[in-house]
Amino acid sequence: MTLTDELRAIEPDEDTRKAYRDSGVWRNRTIAQDAEELAKTEPSKVLWVEGDNRLTAGDAYGKARKLAAGLYHRGLRPGDVVSFQLPNWTEAVILDIACVMLGLVVNPIVPIYRNAELELILKDCGARALFIPEAFRSVDHADMVDALRPNLPDLHDVIVVRGTPRDGMSSFDDLLATTDTDIPWPDQRPEAVKMIMYTSGTTGRPKGVLHSHETMARAMHACFDHWGIQTDDWVLMPSPVTHVTGFSYGIEWPLVAGTRTILMQQWDAARATELIDQNNVVATVGATPFLAELISAAETAGSRLESLRVFGCGGAAVPPALIRKANTTFANTCAFRIFGSTEVPVVTLGYLGDDTADLAADTDGEIIDYEVRIVDDHGNDGAEEGEILVRGPSQYLGYLSPQDRIGAEDEQGYFRTGDIGSFVSGKGLVITGRKKDLIIRGGENLSAKEIEDVLHTHEAIKEAAVVAMPHKRLGETVCAFVIPSGVNQPDVAFLVDFLDGCGLARQKFPECVRYVTDLPRTSSGKVRKDLLRKEIAEYVSSAAERA
Template identity: 55%
Template sequence: MKDLGGWETRIDEGEIVRWRESGAWRARTIAEDARDWAVREPDRICARTADDALTYGEALVRAERLAAGLWGLGLRPGDVLGFQLPNWLEAVAVDLACALIGVVVVPIVPIYRGAEVAQALADCRAKAMIVPERFRNFDYAAMLRGLAPSLPDLKHRIVARGEARAGEIALDDLMREGGAAVPWPAQRAEAVKMILYTSGTTGRAKGVLHTHETMPRSLERCLDHWGLRPGDVSLMPSPVTHITGFSWGLEMPFYHGVGTVLMERWQGDEAVALIDRHGAAVTVGATPFLAELVEAAERAGSRLPSLKVFACGGAAVPPGLVRRANACFANGRACRVYGSTEAPMVTLGWVGDGTADLAAESDGKIVDYDTRVVDEAGAAVAPGREGEFQVRGPALFAGYADARETEAAFTADGWFRMGDIGFVSPEGAVVVTGRKKDLIIRGGENISAKEIEDALHRHPGVREVAIVAMPHPRLVETVCAFVVPAQSGAPDLAELARHLERAGLARQKIPEHLEIVEALPRTASGKIKKDTLRGMIADVVSKRAVPA
């Protein structure tokens, strides 16, 4: 059905009725939740950073003022606003303000640069964009100024924590008292609330549509399964512009009353101090976060007694790391989880008595999703046999911004193709063994191999190139380039890096290793055998790691 903003979603009236009658959907928005918390507990802290804090009452005041400012700029229900903010408290106000007036938010991770930002803003037809003036020595305001001429829909450039130049607006000015009077519009909870761009196999990021109903459902299941309750605190090191950081850092405090401690920059020793200082009960993060938290806790002599759960996912999680973490934590359980931006938390980690091995060796227990495993022909495989995971459920996304991609991603009978290969054990444990999607998951961030390949094919020294995942001790995976050079001569790694930087790709997408080869291995049909290439570079890395 068509959304208010013109987005074609897979949700129909029958599904709305079914999920609401079952209690899976709430028929309310985060704006209503924020108003309720501000009335009930205005002085309770909902979000904090290392040196600042925000109460429920303050959050609503800031959000209403910003909403009035955005309304005065002409933003209306169904319009789109992008933001590329770090883990700052301003992001809380941005999310709530947009919900108050029905504006769709598009979080964009700060590591993205011109090419990725331009594609996302153009695709969603964003009318406004909020960026920091500078962050980590990068000038975001200048980047946006450079992109503006190519984005005809972008009417308003808003700058946080910095000076607004001609044609720009300071975020602080929009949040001052005395903005336009807002006739607070009625909201539909099944409307699209957020579009999150995630890398796919096509090289072009897909816009994932989530509603006011899908996001809180996933979080509610976490609360129940892990024994969390209102008043607990989460530590959130993941970017608030990533599905994990957005849902736990910006939304969980208002949906379910679990406050958040936002980390602007991950640092293991600081994370230990924050968990102990604020009694954090839960955190969700990628493999490097868990490894470095355990190392820091061991250095500090802390067993993190307040921590109930560390849910680890987004990339391969070594069983030994989970066991080491669980030997360190006094009362908590580290566990593996499985999901995606489209299907958050398909599994939740094993936390009960007698499940330590399952927590370490599997990717979690299916909770709240119907899941099936199918072969290449789409037929269900026998229990314990490998196949592709397909899912459906109330937390599943509402479709892609491009309706054609939605159609391709779902089966005729309504199941979402996860693109991952694995099996379900007799105990009901999910074990992911591989990916059909040609993605590299670097520290929990999806990187499209094809996007990098497309850019490198424009280099005069590259005749052919294949990008694959390379094992990395900290990030789990990083980027490796196999290049067949042109006759003019083989480029080196530094030259390829400069070429990709000029193309506007984020630094995280630049290959960290280069292999020059005479030819790429291919199947009989001519497809590049990336499994062979992954095995080759894994062998190189393993030999390099063996001490002489």
């Protein structure tokens, strides 16, 4: 069975499609159709701004059509996977539209990933083409990919954006110069898989999350309606467009809902304050550090961010005091907590306005568009606190790997989030913990097991247990409890160099290493990570008090 056949097999059945479309929650259209309509009706409308770059509806559609034709002439066909590891650049918009036009499956890859993660993802999804910058910040992406290519037999084309290609690579600008666009354009199939986005799992290997055109658009429309966003409103997007948040509200919201996006390549709170005030930005979505630093920058600048009506904060633990601080610092009661994941985007959409300010701070938001259950350890409903299971029209279609699908949902099709929580105030939800072995560092999900697996290859380490450690700015960071195999105890710097040499992203490097003679365990021998998290949290707290 080919990948195309596998993706077809996971599409929703006809009854599901009909039910959602008849009820109006699914649109039965794609962003390629949106882009074409906007190009005809408002071709000069600027929809995306990135630094000095302005991308209009007409230019986005025209360039995407040429890019799609260029990819067709290189042999790409509907169902093929196109990966991209790009910063928040307007080229990502053009690429996304082009892939939809040609029926290709887009695979965004976060820019922090290095050799190990990048190779695994490209192999797993069988990417036929990859778009990269020549270099970005301190990373030479072209050299990195050049070294990986011998191990990637499916990768036929590497296209360099804003730079000079290496031998055997192509230029984005050359593809945009395609003149022969008279190709057999495929019919648009909104129920088809449109995206594979990888998320860190508890197994140590990333999981490929599959979304359709319908599921992605529904999540965006739900936000648009609930938050009271208007057509032509400006949205600031500092989150990477390779995350579900940045991809949805940075790239696609202008097409689906007519908003306009300001893309930030790199988060800078002072610059964000200026952009919000200068452009009358209405909304943004970001992780906890973004909100904390925006409050500080606004206070420094003497601004109350008068235009900002929506700041959806999630992706990591959000202290209630932070939401309250934002809602007294800014002119509007605009900040609120939200909850979701790549598999089930925006399960909760927050509480807006003065009347619900306490709920905005004290809960993780109001459940919108999803059915939610709280179950006990045996999967029974009615638990006061338990695992959160969700089902709805924005829910992913499944994982790319059949192995990853095992146990991901219950027999009724509810997705097991791995988060622990409880209902409050009617449709309110509060997250109280997590079952999944993840570290959420500044909104990035890191797999503890992935880091442990690499540490266990070091001869000086007999056993390692990696847990989340509290961090003032990022919420959490990485701590490793290590049982040494001998008398040598490599320090943090040594282990960082080792992990770097193994090709892991630097965000996964431990910031603290604690050497122990044994680890706390259950009667069956399982490591009690809850006790390790408690131990390191108490250590961090006492260290802060001493300081």
